[in-house]
Amino acid sequence: MVIKILKQNLEQFAPVTVAEAVAVNHSTGVRRLDEVLKFKIEGVITPAGSGLTSSRTDNAVILNHSNNINPSVDELKPKLIKYDNHGHIIETGDFGKFIITLQNGNYMEYDGSSAKYMHLGDDFMDNNGYI
Numbered sequence: 001m002v003i004k005i006l007k008q009n010l011e012q013f014a015p016v017t018v019a020e021a022v023a024v025n026h027s028t029g030v031r032r033l034d035e036v037l038k039f040k041i042e043g044v045i046t047p048a049g050s051g052l053t054s055s056r057t058d059n060a061v062i063l064n065h066s067n068n069i070n071p072s073v074d075e076l077k078p079k080l081i082k083y084d085n086h087g088h089i090i091e092t093g094d095f096g097k098f099i100i101t102l103q104n105g106n107y108m109e110y111d112g113s114s115a116k117y118m119h120l121g122d123d124f125m126d127n128n129g130y131i
Contacts, residue, residue, distance in 0.1 A: 018033075020032050020033070020034050024036050044061055044063070046063075050067075051065055051066045051067030052064070052066075077095075077113075078111065078112065078113035079093065079094065080092065080095060095111045095113060096112075097109050097111050098110040098112075100118065
């Protein structure tokens with residue numbers, strides 16, 4: 001089937017699709033629906049001090065981030081993370097430490113971040129669940 005498109009000065013004169021035939025009121029004036037759908041974001045808010053800037057082109061919104069991000073110099077530590085049923089983090093906390101003390105000295109500390117094994121020699125005895 002041959003489709004004829006009406007043009008005037010090399011520009012399409014009559015709509016070909018439904019989106020081109022519908023006129024909508026947009027913040028930039030009355031536009032065709034196919035033009036407005038390219039925006040997809042009506043308003044972009046970039047809070048003061050956030051380092052975010054936005055600019056709009058004919059068919060896109062461009063977001064830029066201007067803040068410098070420096071790597072942390074602190075030692076990475078494991079965290080306990082609590083999620084809600086949507087997968088959002090709702091609480092964080094530090095791991096507690098489990099400390100094994102023998103003869104008034106710390107024998108081993110465990111913070112839950114990795115597997116750790118304690119091997120007892122034959123000089124330890126199990127006395128009803130107590131060592």
